[in-house]
Amino acid sequence: MPLESALVWTPVALSADLPVASVIPARLADAALAVWRAQDGTVSAVADRCPHRGMRLSHGFVRGEALSCIYHGWRYGKSGRCLAIPAHPALTPPETIRVATYRAAERDGIIWVTASQEAGAVPAHDGFLGLRSVTVAASPARLAASLGGTLDGSVIDGTIGGVTARLLLAPSGEEGVLLVHLLIASGAADAGKIAASRALEGLRRQAETATITGEAA
Template sequence: MHPQTTGRWTPAALSADLAASTAMPASLATKTIALWRSASGRLTASDDRCPHRGMRLSHGFVRGEALSCIYHGWRYGQDGQCLRIPAHPDLTPPKTIRVETYPVIEQDGIIWIASGEDAGTPPPLNGLMPLRSLSVSAGIAAIELATEAKADADGLLKPSDDAFCLLLAPQGEAATLIHVLVSADATPPQRIAVSRQAETLRRKAEAASNQGAGS
């Protein structure tokens, strides 16, 4: 979200991008997160490193209501606790073997992750719906320069063309994940036009960043 203005919620991914029984990487500020959806549809966000050998858990596979590391198959529950070590099938893993988990909420077609407890609720999108996400090699300042608009306290940026909005999630100093939002009643031609406009804005923001603008 917009730095120091939005509490601790980050719009990490679109709901449509994470099917049941799948895992994916996501970012929380400068940290990589393993985001996964169980077979029943429940979401979990955890640190992306298996405590055993450091393999990324976002590369793992989901079976039922647990996530298994792709390397040696250590299995973790939705509370982050290790449930099974295949090399020692009769062992009950000690409580010390676990990965940190984070609050996660699915709202308005967006998956939000919080970096701490008591973060409240994510901001409502008020009739907007996600169209697509774009990874931009530019910081928020360069994006604001390219759009000639400012992000508000919720990380929402409305370009001068009011056909769509952008929801910004910083991915470090020079990278931003943009979720493109449109009105829920937008027609297919309008959605196509907005997608093309967003691509143009991405190129402008990256060019501005390369030229040192907005830094």
């Protein structure tokens, strides 16, 4: 199954990688996103393009409950509406000036985004916690084979570094490259976390080498 069709909610980042009052770039299969966390901890996702002159909003900054564009400082609220234009401080921006928004949610230490208004509950991965994210230039099948794990849609279950693990796959925005979030059993000791993190590097090399040498994906 193509990765895109396995995803209604896309795991775009780990919660730990988006501190309070920060913004990061992220991806859906067909959209570049700016994902930001307000001062109150709320996560929002918007199109990564400022409606003014097209600057990437993921290059911007967060103050309080608003995301500001780095170029001319237009400020956007959680609804996507433009709240302020610094060059015209007396102006209340018309409601029509807004950036496209996406539904965003957090669960089990993972940030999820969907473009669908009909999407149901956010996927649950109880018993796991997010450890780190990497990009891997390999197909889902090749990655699963390299791990010796089981691929089900956009999820691979297996063992890595001696720890029970789950890999969540998402588009990276680059053809043939996956964004891979490593989750491990939530009870894992620190030594297990270190071992799993190191083993992920080895897994990446193994999966990418297998792809490059032309083994069947």
